[in-house]
Amino acid sequence: MEALLINAKEDSPGVILDAQKGEYEINHRSLPEDAVAFYAPIFSWLEKNKDAFSKRSIFKIKLEYYNTTSAKQLYKLFCYLQEIAVNNSVEIHWYYHPDDKDMHSAGERYSKLIQLPFTLLNY
Amino acid sequence: MKENSELSFVYQLYTHLSAFSLSYIYKGDFSDHLNETILSLAETNMQIVNEPSALKKKVFFIMVESLQNITRHTEAVDDLSNDNSSLFIIQRKAQDYYITSGNLIDVDKVEPLVHKLEKVNSLDPESLKSYYREVLDMGELSNKGGAGLGLIEMARKSGNKLAFAFNPINTKKSFFYFQSKVTLSGGKDNTLDHIEPEALDAAKSFHQIVLNKNLNFVFQGDFNHENMKTVLNMTEGNMSRDNQLLFRKRIVNIIVELIQNIYKHANTTLDGNEKHKGVFMIERHEERYIITSGNLIYASRVPALTEKLERVNNSDSSKLSELFNSLLMAEERVDQRGAGLGLIDMKLKSKHNLSYLIQPVDADFAFFTVQVKIEDIAN
Numbered sequence: 001m002e003a004l005l006i007n008a009k010e011d012s013p014g015v016i017l018d019a020q021k022g023e024y025e026i027n028h029r030s031l032p033e034d035a036v037a038f039y040a041p042i043f044s045w046l047e048k049n050k051d052a053f054s055k056r057s058i059f060k061i062k063l064e065y066y067n068t069t070s071a072k073q074l075y076k077l078f079c080y081l082q083e084i085a086v087n088n089s090v091e092i093h094w095y096y097h098p099d100d101k102d103m104h105s106a107g108e109r110y111s112k113l114i115q116l117p118f119t120l121l122n123y
Numbered sequence: 124m125k126e127n128s129e130l131s132f133v134y135q136l137y138t139h140l141s142a143f144s145l146s147y148i149y150k151g152d153f154s155d156h157l158n159e160t161i162l163s164l165a166e167t168n169m170q171i172v173n174e175p176s177a178l179k180k181k182v183f184f185i186m187v188e189s190l191q192n193i194t195r196h197t198e199a200v201d202d203l204s205n206d207n208s209s210l211f212i213i214q215r216k217a218q219d220y221y222i223t224s225g226n227l228i229d230v231d232k233v234e235p236l237v238h239k240l241e242k243v244n245s246l247d248p249e250s251l252k253s254y255y256r257e258v259l260d261m262g263e264l265s266n267k268g269g270a271g272l273g274l275i276e277m278a279r280k281s282g283n284k285l286a287f288a289f290n291p292i293n294t295k296k297s298f299f300y301f302q303s304k305v306t307l308s309g310g311k312d313n314t315l316d317h318i319e320p321e322a323l324d325a326a327k328s329f330h331q332i333v334l335n336k337n338l339n340f341v342f343q344g345d346f347n348h349e350n351m352k353t354v355l356n357m358t359e360g361n362m363s364r365d366n367q368l369l370f371r372k373r374i375v376n377i378i379v380e381l382i383q384n385i386y387k388h389a390n391t392t393l394d395g396n397e398k399h400k401g402v403f404m405i406e407r408h409e410e411r412y413i414i415t416s417g418n419l420i421y422a423s424r425v426p427a428l429t430e431k432l433e434r435v436n437n438s439d440s441s442k443l444s445e446l447f448n449s450l451l452m453a454e455e456r457v458d459q460r461g462a463g464l465g466l467i468d469m470k471l472k473s474k475h476n477l478s479y480l481i482q483p484v485d486a487d488f489a490f491f492t493v494q495v496k497i498e499d500i501a502n
Binding site for chain 2: 032033065069099101
């Protein structure tokens with residue numbers, strides 16, 4: 001299982017999907033020119049590597065901010081994970097800065113829309 | 124809430140600037156960070172239109188000199204009136220660039236400055252060269268390190284005479300406008316081109332609009348992802364550390380949504396190549412930002428857009444939140460040009476209704492202006 005690692009840029013997030021280490025994370029900020037194109041490799045990786053989640057896994061979202069087209073892709077990501085979780089074990093850890101009320105409520109929003117263990121944490 | 128007719132100045136400005144393929148104005152405090160981002164915004168745009176490197180170098184040189192003139196020679200403002208803030212303008216028309224600086228100077232410096240400028244303007248390229256050496260040898264340094272060498276070099280590099288004007292402010296201060304026109308072929312002929320008074324007037328009236336509307340930053344041209352990043356970089360660098368994190372983040376969010384809205388949805392009347400022309404502006408106060416964008420859209424899209432805007436403005440935050448969720452969960456369609464998430468997000472983050480105006484242009488097009496206000500308050 002090859003890891004998917006994308007370095008963060010000023011407008012797009014860092015991505016870590018590493019089954020061997022059991023690390024799953026999206027960080028930095030997400031406002032790419034084409035969010036659909038940016039997130040597509042993440043979805044195809046998940047499609048191919050569902051088995052990775054047979055052991056208990058935590059998917060971390062540590063975003064400073066994201067645009068509304070990325071919001072839609074994040075929802076899609078959670079739907080993928082929700083489907084994977086039917087036969088596996090996935091939890092979401094949503095990180096937010098203690099002063100960032102918006103990021104906190106965004107996490108709350110997703111936690112209500114998605115049937116997955118969803119924890120909000122400070123960073 | 125209905126349309127806001129006070130926003131009609133945005134289309135006026137757009138029309139006023141439409142002779143230029145690029146117009147960029149900044150008014151306020153100049154710092155090294157800001158100067159860097161101004162330069163990189165120009166660089167990004169020159170790269171996109173694929174300017175010859177000789178022209179890029181010239182434009183860059185003139186910009187650096189102009190920005191240095193502003194930071195070096197601006198006199199402190201004693202009456203604290205915002206109207207006397209320094210300013211920087213770059214405009215592109217065909218393959219010519221007009222670079223204008225504006226700053227306050229002491230009236231007793233006006234005469235020596237005029238003398239220098241007229242001297243430079245009286246010389247042909249050959250005599251400029253020898254005058255440059257002469258000044259260099261004499262070491263005629265002013266107390267701030269400017270020897271007039273900068274002016275000579277600007278005339279030589281631009282290949283054009285230097286345009287200037289003074290606007291007396293009071294008995295002690297005058298506002299100094301200074302403009303260079305940079306042409307690709309400039310400097311190769313035996314004489315320097317004549318000054319175009321209308322180009323300096325255009326810059327001055329651009330400045331006047333900016334003053335009347337209390338704007339700090341205006342960018343008009345083709346919008347894309349690259350220049351959005353530069354605008355963000357500039358705004359973030361300029362924000363006061365005193366402002367709360369949430370306020371700063373919300374401003375970034377709104378800028379992203381507005382500019383991405385232009386480069387994804389602006390329609391263009393001319394030539395058919397995929398350009399996304401628009402105008403974007405910021406009015407900045409310590410604890411309040413007003414961010415405005417304007418662009419052409421197809422007239423056929425007006426009813427659907429108006430409906431979206433009215434739905435957003437007529438919904439309270441819990442209803443907006445529901446609407447946001449339903450759009451978030453809706454199937455993605457390739458032809459779905461903006462679900463309206465951006466509009467909802469801007470109202471939720473700014474805590475204000477979206478001010479907007481849609482003006483008919485002709486049978487095919489309308490002009491869409493949207494304005495978002497945001498305050499730094501603790502919620």
